[in-house]
Amino acid sequence: MREADVTVIGGGPGGYVCAIRAAQLGLKTIVVESDKLGGECVNYGCIPSKSLITIAKLYDRVKEAQKFGLVAPRLNVDFSQMQKWKSEVVDKLVGGIEFLLKGNNATILKGEAELVSKGKVRVTIGDSTEEIETKNVVIATGTKPVQLPGLELDGKIVIGSKEALELTDAPGRLLVVGGGAIGLEFASMFQKLGSEVTIVEIMEQLMPGSDPEVVRLVQRKLEARGVKVYLQSKVLSVSRTDHVATVAVESPTGGFLLDVDKVLVSVGRKPRTEKMNLEALGVLTGNGGYISTNNKMQTNVEGIYAVGDVRGPPLLAHKASKEGIVAAECIAGKPSAADWKVIPETVFCDPEVASVGLTEARATQAGYNVKRSRFQFAALGRALSTGEAEGFVKVISKAEDGLVLGVQIVGPEASNLISEVALAIEMGATVEDIALTIHPHPTLPEAIMEASETASGKPIHQLKT
Numbered sequence: 013m014r015e016a017d018v019t020v021i022g023g024g025p026g027g028y029v030c031a032i033r034a035a036q037l038g039l040k041t042i043v044v045e046s047d048k049l050g051g052e053c054v055n056y057g058c059i060p061s062k063s064l065i066t067i068a069k070l071y072d073r074v075k076e077a078q079k080f081g082l083v084a085p086r087l088n089v090d091f092s093q094m095q096k097w098k099s100e101v102v103d104k105l106v107g108g109i110e111f112l113l114k115g116n117n118a119t120i121l122k123g124e125a126e127l128v129s130k131g132k133v134r135v136t137i138g139d140s141t142e143e144i145e146t147k148n149v150v151i152a153t154g155t156k157p158v159q160l161p162g163l164e165l166d167g168k169i170v171i172g173s174k175e176a177l178e179l180t181d182a183p184g185r186l187l188v189v190g191g192g193a194i195g196l197e198f199a200s201m202f203q204k205l206g207s208e209v210t211i212v213e214i215m216e217q218l219m220p221g222s223d224p225e226v227v228r229l230v231q232r233k234l235e236a237r238g239v240k241v242y243l244q245s246k247v248l249s250v251s252r253t254d255h256v257a258t259v260a261v262e263s264p265t266g267g268f269l270l271d272v273d274k275v276l277v278s279v280g281r282k283p284r285t286e287k288m289n290l291e292a293l294g295v296l297t298g299n300g301g302y303i304s305t306n307n308k309m310q311t312n313v314e315g316i317y318a319v320g321d322v323r324g325p326p327l328l329a330h331k332a333s334k335e336g337i338v339a340a341e342c343i344a345g346k347p348s349a350a351d352w353k354v355i356p357e358t359v360f361c362d363p364e365v366a367s368v369g370l371t372e373a374r375a376t377q378a379g380y381n382v383k384r385s386r387f388q389f390a391a392l393g394r395a396l397s398t399g400e401a402e403g404f405v406k407v408i409s410k411a412e413d414g415l416v417l418g419v420q421i422v423g424p425e426a427s428n429l430i431s432e433v434a435l436a437i438e439m440g441a442t443v444e445d446i447a448l449t450i451h452p453h454p455t456l457p458e459a460i461m462e463a464s465e466t467a468s469g470k471p472i473h474q475l476k477t
């Protein structure tokens with residue numbers, strides 16, 4: 013029987029970060045992982061997808077770069093080298109996590125954990141089991157893909173994101189079911205790598221819930237590149253042979269059949285809690301079975317905490333990690349809580365999308381007297397000089413005092429740009445604060461400053477409206 017102050021179940025961004033902080037705070041910490049340290053994000057999500065997206069984007073840019081005088085006549089994609097590089101990136105990060113856990117004196121157990129009772133975790137490691145008597149448990153078991161009836165993943169023709177990241181060639185014809193963040197990232201990537209891509213989305217816009225102006229630009233660009241987008245549409249059935257699928261789609265303009273080589277299903281995820289005995293332990297769950305907690309990550313059962321995706325949307329690695337830190341600090345008796353104002357979100361499609369705080373619609377619904385201002389990348393020197401000048405920065409502020417409520421960015425490096433605004437909102441900054449901050453020239457963040465100058469009524473590089 014092992015003993016611990018904290019047993020963290022799951023070694024993803026929520027769990028491993030929690031374990032590192034708990035161990036740093038002097039708690040005897042065990043982290044149990046049934047697959048690979050780093051979880052979904054490092055092994056099957058954020059990192060491998062962005063590695064491949066980067067290569068696809070580079071390939072596309074070099075092909076387009078003839079107009080800049082860069083000619084590469086025999087450019088092609090070596091898929092096996094691309095996969096090798098991706099795996100090297102992942103392995104490096106997984107190794108780094110193991111190094112940090114061990115370096116901070118956290119114990120790693122590679123096995124499947126079951127939460128037997130409040131203070132007891134049973135771990136199955138191969139043919140043997142070990143028990144841990146633990147003062148606290150942090151459930152950080154993440155999520156798994158939702159399977160739709162008739163569209164069950166077979167791993168060959170009908171695949172999920174995990175299989176899509178392992179493909180050894182770009183599918184000739186790819187159907188992406190679900191136009192959310194993950195679906196769009198894969199659609200953009202495979203289109204660049206040569207696939208003929210169709211997206212079927214059941215809602216009336218791609219990236220449901222996002223700013224419609226942003227989404228319109230993304231859709232326009234996808235369509236300009238030949239991607240077919242069907243909104244308010246759904247897949248009725250899929251008939252599969254060894255190599256292809258015939259998919260029946262219902263759309264507002266009528267039904268049709270689509271022959272494709274792969275169907276990538278990306279329609280959502282659900283919490284992975286089968287081994288946590290939540291019902292027997294009396295742990296409360298909410299919508300969709302996600303574990304309910306307070307802002308200290310405590311469930312209703314003393315000594316049981318939950319962090320990350322298993323607590324529910326937004327399903328984001330950076331949110332999971334921050335929650336992991338909060339749980340560890342609360343267990344150590346520190347005055348910690350999830351009191352952040354905003355959680356930035358990014359989508360690595362083309363152009364990239366990033367958002368933080370309220371959209372215009374949400375700010376209006378919340379009763380604010382909203383001021384909106386935009387700045388187009390087409391008017392920004394740095395964007396033009398990189399050849400990526402599509403898109404804009406949109407700043408949503410309070411009309412009375414200029415308090416920044418939210419920012420949406422669609423365009424080059426949106427994912428990197430958004431952090432400045434997240435900090436601004438956390439610090440309670442106004443548009444004037446951002447406008448008065450000197451931004452280096454020529455850089456992309458100037459677009460945020462320019463949009464803020466416009467919001468303050470003092471635009472320089474666009475006309476006053």
Ligand code: FAD
Nearest residue numbers: 022024025026046051052053057125154320321327328329
């Ligand atoms: P997970 O990362 O899912 O980790 C849970 C871990 O628990 C897993 O390793 C699992 O093996 C382990 N586990 C489960 N049950 C047990 C058990 N009984 N015993 C032991 N171990 C167990 N997020 C972003 O922020 N940015 C992105 O760009 C991004 N891109 C993504 C792309 C894709 C294709 C996907 C699928 C996801 C992406 N995400 C992204 C989401 C991100 O991966 C998750 O938000 C993040 O991994 C959640 O971390 P977590 O620790 O809560 O759970």
